[in-house]
Amino acid sequence: MSQPLEFTVGGLLDAVAARFPDTDALVYVDRGIRYSYRQFNEVCRQVAKGLLGLGIRKGDHVSIWAYNVPEWVILQFATAKIGAVLVTVNTNYKSAELEYILKQSDSTALFLVKSFKDTDYVATLNEVVPELQGAQPGMLSSATLPFLKHVVFIGEETPGGMINFERIMALARDVSDEELAAAERSLDCREVINMQYTSGTTGFPKGVMLTHHNIVNNGFNIGECMKFTEKDRLCIPVPFFHCFGCVLGVMACVTHGSTMVPVELFDPLAVLRTIEQERCTAVHGVPTMFIAELEHPDFPKFDLTSLRSGIMAGSPCPIEVMKRVIRDMHAAEITIAYGQTESSPVITQTRTDDPIELRVATVGRALPDVEVKIADIETGAVLPPGKQGELCTRGYLVMKGYYKMPDETARAIDAEGWLHTGDLAVMDENGYCKITGRIKNMIIRGGENVYPREIEEYLYTHPKISDVQVYGVPDRKYGEQVMAAVIVKKGVELSEEEVREFCRGKIANYKIPRYVKFVDSYPMTASGKIQKFKLREMAVRELQLEDGGEMA
Structure with missing residues (x-):
């Protein structure tokens, strides 16, 4: 090194x-x-x-x-x-x-x-x-x-x-x-x-x-x-x-x-x-x-x-x-970078001489002096090329921690110094990584990271809302849009516009749900966990977002 x-x-x-x-x-x-x-x-x-x-x-x-x-x-x-x-x-x-x-x-x-x-x-x-x-x-x-x-x-x-x-x-x-x-x-x-x-x-x-x-x-x-x-x-x-x-x-x-x-x-x-x-x-x-x-x-x-x-x-x-x-635009050597704030932020980047296929299909390979591994989500074992797991990184780029949140820091950085990104990825034999999904339910709307829990916590304060689940749905312009599935308290009525109006001026505009759906219950696992991916699948069908959604 x-x-x-x-x-x-x-x-x-x-x-x-x-x-x-x-x-x-x-x-x-x-x-x-x-x-x-x-x-x-x-x-x-x-x-x-x-x-x-x-x-x-x-x-x-x-x-x-x-x-x-x-x-x-x-x-x-x-x-x-x-x-x-x-x-x-x-x-x-x-x-x-x-x-x-x-x-x-x-x-x-x-x-x-x-x-x-x-x-x-x-x-x-x-x-x-x-x-x-x-x-x-x-x-x-x-x-x-x-x-x-x-x-x-x-x-x-x-x-x-x-x-x-x-x-x-x-x-x-x-x-x-x-x-x-x-x-x-x-x-x-x-x-x-x-x-x-x-x-x-x-x-x-x-x-x-x-x-x-x-x-x-x-x-x-x-x-x-x-x-x-x-x-x-x-x-x-x-x-x-x-x-x-x-x-x-x-x-x-x-x-x-x-x-x-x-x-x-x-x-x-x-x-x-x-x-x-x-x-x-x-x-x-x-x-x-x-x-x-x-x-x-x-x-x-x-x-x-x-x-x-x-x-x-x-x-x-x-x-x-x-x-x-x-x-x-004549930018023949344009590069793609991937990372997160916790890693200062770039973990992987394509190089100026990489072929266009690698610059679109992957997020590049590790920066100099940076370690990257793909780990099994269940066991933590390092996976071979071509297998999907969690992308983890280690080196000079890992944050000092979260301010006044030692438990959160310990969850993000393990005892061996590996930062767990929460992103699912596959790495090829040459170290080039492809991001395939997210363990966390984060939404990326136009480059802004949107965390459903934050919006849910805010919407829970609405006097008419009994329960709410926030998730991302496809969108051609922004990549994803924010959607909320709301269970209304018994005996009251609530409109989509009321939900959005409640958010205006209180949370950033890009976090305000673009779509609001009123439901009586959520799809659950046998152990009682809400299946957000099923809510997303239902929304894609109902809103006809199969082709990436509307150009909003």
Whole structure:
């Protein structure tokens, strides 16, 4: 095995800035922002000093609730330079989810933008923390969130109780370079630096603790699979709050001195324009993003001949889409990646020279320095090539654990250090893996992981619902859609729209059931376990989803 990188995230940026000082590090086409690695490192250093000036220290948890604004990627490195843990909040979250994340993570600070799509972030936060409006900035005292002291606003016209991001830059003037250097010297690359929430079968999101070591090495190996160098320019339209954005995007670039070219909010036209203007050599996306780009009426007008590589991940890739990305987008070396947040996140990836059949029929082979095995679900024995079992992985990429959930951690990582993914897979003689199903009843809708138990727990709070089972059904556009089979309490009536309305504003839109079916009972096993696969089969027949469902 090769020697893993021993950098902290901040130390990595220092080293790359010294090696490629004048190479573009971060470019925002629409904002006219263009930082070289020297300039980007300096901005991150200033914000790190400002965080120290605010009173944030090593080990403190700092949440960020924002789409792909420049401040997001700056904070990723600024927090890392002082050893604060960046807690990434899904941009689609609503009030109940936000409250849970801030509370469970013990966040002392929250950075946020004004709004995203149909959600007013400021109003949502005030709903969760009514004390904020009248609070002195930096002196928040919340009954619900006792740890939360600072709310930092990214944008103009700072709302009550918050301070502006620009103030962080001003606070940096009162902190010396030596104070920052002392903070950096105190860090160890095996310490936690990032916390991302992934829903669990328990119904409650779990904070996945990732270290400098996890994401630096995973980012490096991902970039190696795409053959990244300082000459590559990656268009990043996938969200930073996902590992897809902040590891497969940001860390893959920075480990190779490549240029990050983010798109703030996904829009197919903005992606095409960005690739053309910046002569991007790579682009990331889930299949639905690539489809939207290819099918945009203005697609033929753009010169995409600079493209070479990138990653398609998040859900299975249709072969025709892959062929068009290679032929029409010129990304002949596009790769497929598979993993999960708990593995930092990539476990397997195709290589740039793999034939198209392998890039569509498989999720590639293990990254360098990563072990993968297919284990028998009943006995745990390692299975030979061609046999289906659970995909397990071991190595530098395995998370530190779930925050404050030792039992959940022990269930995910066994005594020998193997992370159990819960995914069913088959491996061939050359190590290429094919994902064949899921042990867990997780739904993947448009690249978003949706855990039925979480939605069920919420719907159980509806006064008219006696029981509910949530499961996925096929959908041509999103891969899967959410469906709920509801048993209504005796003597009351409930409509599909009432169920959906109950969810609006409380859970993310992508988790709201697309289909609602009212039933009197569920199909059961002899031992009394509900058979969700039978509910799914019935729905496929009744809704005529055999061909992949409607184009919703």
